[in-house]
Amino acid sequence: MKELDKYIESNRDRFLGELKDFLSIPSISNDEASKSDVRRAAEWLSAEMNRIGMENVKIYETEGHPVVYADYLHAGKKPTALIYGHYDVQPVDPVELWDSPPFEPVVKDGKIYARGSADDKGQIFMHVKSLETHLKTNNTLPINIKVIFEGEEEIGSVNLEKFIGNNKKLLKADYVVISDTSMYDKDLPSICYGLRGLTYMQIDVTGPNRDLHSGTYGGGVDNPVNALANIITQLKDKDGRITIDGFYDDVAELTKKEREEFARLPFDEKKYMDDLDVNGLFGEKGYTTIERVSARPSLDCNGIWGGYQGQGAKTVLPSSAGAKISMRLVPNQNPEKIAQLFEKFIVKIAPASVKVKVTSLHGGKPSVTAIDTPAINAAVKALKEAFGVEPVYFKEGGSIPIVNTFKEELGADAILLGFGLPDDNIHSPNEKFDLGNFYKGISTIAYYYEELSKI
Numbered sequence: 001m002k003e004l005d006k007y008i009e010s011n012r013d014r015f016l017g018e019l020k021d022f023l024s025i026p027s028i029s030n031d032e033a034s035k036s037d038v039r040r041a042a043e044w045l046s047a048e049m050n051r052i053g054m055e056n057v058k059i060y061e062t063e064g065h066p067v068v069y070a071d072y073l074h075a076g077k078k079p080t081a082l083i084y085g086h087y088d089v090q091p092v093d094p095v096e097l098w099d100s101p102p103f104e105p106v107v108k109d110g111k112i113y114a115r116g117s118a119d120d121k122g123q124i125f126m127h128v129k130s131l132e133t134h135l136k137t138n139n140t141l142p143i144n145i146k147v148i149f150e151g152e153e154e155i156g157s158v159n160l161e162k163f164i165g166n167n168k169k170l171l172k173a174d175y176v177v178i179s180d181t182s183m184y185d186k187d188l189p190s191i192c193y194g195l196r197g198l199t200y201m202q203i204d205v206t207g208p209n210r211d212l213h214s215g216t217y218g219g220g221v222d223n224p225v226n227a228l229a230n231i232i233t234q235l236k237d238k239d240g241r242i243t244i245d246g247f248y249d250d251v252a253e254l255t256k257k258e259r260e261e262f263a264r265l266p267f268d269e270k271k272y273m274d275d276l277d278v279n280g281l282f283g284e285k286g287y288t289t290i291e292r293v294s295a296r297p298s299l300d301c302n303g304i305w306g307g308y309q310g311q312g313a314k315t316v317l318p319s320s321a322g323a324k325i326s327m328r329l330v331p332n333q334n335p336e337k338i339a340q341l342f343e344k345f346i347v348k349i350a351p352a353s354v355k356v357k358v359t360s361l362h363g364g365k366p367s368v369t370a371i372d373t374p375a376i377n378a379a380v381k382a383l384k385e386a387f388g389v390e391p392v393y394f395k396e397g398g399s400i401p402i403v404n405t406f407k408e409e410l411g412a413d414a415i416l417l418g419f420g421l422p423d424d425n426i427h428s429p430n431e432k433f434d435l436g437n438f439y440k441g442i443s444t445i446a447y448y449y450e451e452l453s454k455i
Contacts, residue, residue, distance in 0.1 A: 004446045007137045008129070012439060015129050016112075018048070019438070020105040022121055023114040029065055029088035030155045038151045041087045041121075042066045045128075045149055052132040054147065060167075062159035065151030069170070072131070073144045078453050080144035082173035082412065084402070085124030085180060086153030089116035090427045097429035110435050117433035119426035123179040123419060124149060126438060130445035142453035146173055150402075153180075156200070156362030157402045164402075164409045175375050175452070176406045179441065181418030184265060184394050186434070189383040189444075191376060192416040194295070194395035195403060197329035197366035199338040203228065203346060204322045204357040205306075212317040222353035224321040225306040231356075232301055232323060234349050239285035240292075242299045242327075244345045250332040254287075254295055262290050265394060275423055294395040298328045324361070328397060335363030364401020369413050378451035379415055386444040417448065 008015075027041035028034040042059055045068045049057045054070040065088065073080070092102040092115050100106045105114035112122070127147070134141050148171065150160050164171060184190040207224040208217070237243055254262075267290055273281065283292035292298070306321025308314040327338055339360040350356040369376070371393055383391040396416075403414045419441035425431045 003137050004133050005443060007133045008439065008442055008446070011129075015439075015442070016107070016435070019112065019122060019125050020114075022125055023105045023112070023116055024103050026103045027088050027116070027151065028091055028154075029152050031091060035065075038065045038088055042068050042149075042151055045087055046070075048128055049147065052128065053135040054131065054145075060163065062152075062163055064155075064159045067151070067160065067163055068149040069147065071144075071146045072135075072141050073146075074140055075142065075144045075453070078143045079174040079455055080146065080172070081449070081452060082146045082148060082171055082176045082406070082410070083124075083127050084148050084150075084176055084178050084406070084414075085127065086120045086150050086157075087124065088151040088154050089121065090119070090154050092429070094429065099430055102429075102431070107435070111432040112435055112438075113430055113432045115431055117431050118182075118420040118424040119431065120153070120180045122433040122438060123441070126179060126419065126441040127177075127445055129442045130449065133442065133446050134449060142449045145449075146171060153400070153402070156364065157405075158362065160402055161405050161409075164405055168409060171410060173410060173412050176403075176410070176412045176414040177417060177445075177448070178400065178403065178414050179417050179419060179445070180400055181396050181398070181416045182420035182422055182424065183418065183437070184392055184422075186421055187387070187389070188266070189387040189389065189391040190418070191371065191379060191383070191391055191393050192396045192418060193371045193376075193393055194331075194368040195366060195416070196294070196297070196395075196397050196399055197333060197335055197364050197404075198399040198401060199327045199329060199335040199342065199363040200361045201325045201327075201339060201342055202322065202359040202361055203231065203325065204320065204359070205231070205350075206320045206355040206357075207353070208317070208319055211319050214315040214317045217317050221317060222351060223317050224354055225318055227351055227354045228304070228306065228321040228323055231346060231350060232304075232325075235299055235325070240283045241285065242297065244299075244338075244341050245348075246341050247297070247338065250334065250337075251297060252331040254291060258295065259291065261393065262288065262295070265290060265392060293397045295330060297330050297333065298397070300326055302326050328399065329366050331366050331368055333366060335365060336360075339363060362401075364399050365404040366399075367403040367407070367414065368395075369416070373413070374455045375413065375415050375452065378455060379417055379448055381451050382444050382447035383417075385447050386440045417445065419444075
């Protein structure tokens with residue numbers, strides 16, 4: 001057993017205890033009431049960076065939540081890797097669906113349950129422990145390392161792009177290493193080489209100047225909830241194709257080779273449906289489920305409100321209604337252009353009987369990384385050593401908007417080295433993280449630093 005592995009094995013319980021402490025901080029970035037807790041998470045990370053021996057540890061203020069930076073630059077002409085992750089988490093609603101309190105971590109059946117366990121606290125903590133393992137075992141790191149952890153990823157990294165642009169020299173690196181994605185399946189280590197982009201919109205529909213009695217006014221005044229529902233249903237056709245004018249104009253079609261690689265991935269459609277407890281699947285006609293969820297654009301209503309929500313009946317014709325709509329984008333699509341096309345289309349189809357306001361909330365560009373590079377080959381070797389099997393390549397349907405910014409501002413490609421699983425319930429109640437992946441992830445990252453030093 002390598003000395004690195006011996007250190008990890010002998011500190012398993014301590015690593016888990018520290019992870020629990022980190023997960024106990026309710027760092028919900030979109031909740032003003034949690035602002036002090038988001039800062040507390042940043043301070044916790046900063047203290048941990050100092051404790052393990054990282055240098056130049058600093059909390060940088062932004063117009064929103066802070067950025068944690070640290071480095072260790074004693075490897076001379078060896079490569080420099082910038083480790084990126086986020087310490088903020090999604091809201092916990094609906095909290096009543098959690099089996100245990102979301103910020104009181106529970107270990108059950110080899111998994112740790114808590115908000116942020118897989119997205120992304122558990123995964124950035126693997127990097128922290130990998131750094132510690134090298135520093136305590138070898139008294140140094142095999143490559144130069146810079147670390148940047150932000151507190152706003154879940155709200156679109158609204159201040160990080162500016163921070164990166166203002167600190168190019170500080171953040172300059174050969175590679176950006178990110179663990180905020182999933183493996184394709186359990187016991188199947190994976191290299192994610194593509195992420196979809198995102199355009200996130202809000203629609204507000206206003207009708208009469210007050211809530212009305214549906215018996216007195218029903219049939220004479222347009223109902224904003226009805227109008228909104230009609231608008232939403234017009235955003236896709238019966239074949240699952242998005243109907244927004246010009247939406248597909250810039251979409252890069254899948255190549256024959258890409259479709260062949262997708263077809264090679266192990267995918268059990270029945271198991272997929274059973275896990276989700278659905279009777280059937282739906283998506284864009286002419287594409288497989290894997291292609292639809294990872295390499296084709298999508299549109300979904302993420303939330304909808306309006307009218308009476310309480311128990312029993314209240315015969316009200318509501319004054320207003322609203323919805324949030326996300327669109328996942330693929331290479332060549334521009335989030336700002338899609339936002340403009342979306343707004344134009346909504347205005348076109350909205351009935352004249354209501355007032356409609358369309359707001360762009362945030363977005364991010366899609367990204368693709370070449371897979372035949374020294375850095376990716378080093379990741380393959382590290383994964384194979386830790387898991388004992390050859391990793392697969394795949395694209396993931398989620399978005400990390402800042403990935404493209406690193407490329408544009410720093411000229412550095414991102415290596416997406418994630419260890420979550422598709423059923424980890426990220427953004428949902430009962431989020432979890434497989435502890436086997438947690439420990440193997442620490443080993444993989446430690447090996448990866450060594451492999452990068454050979455480039």
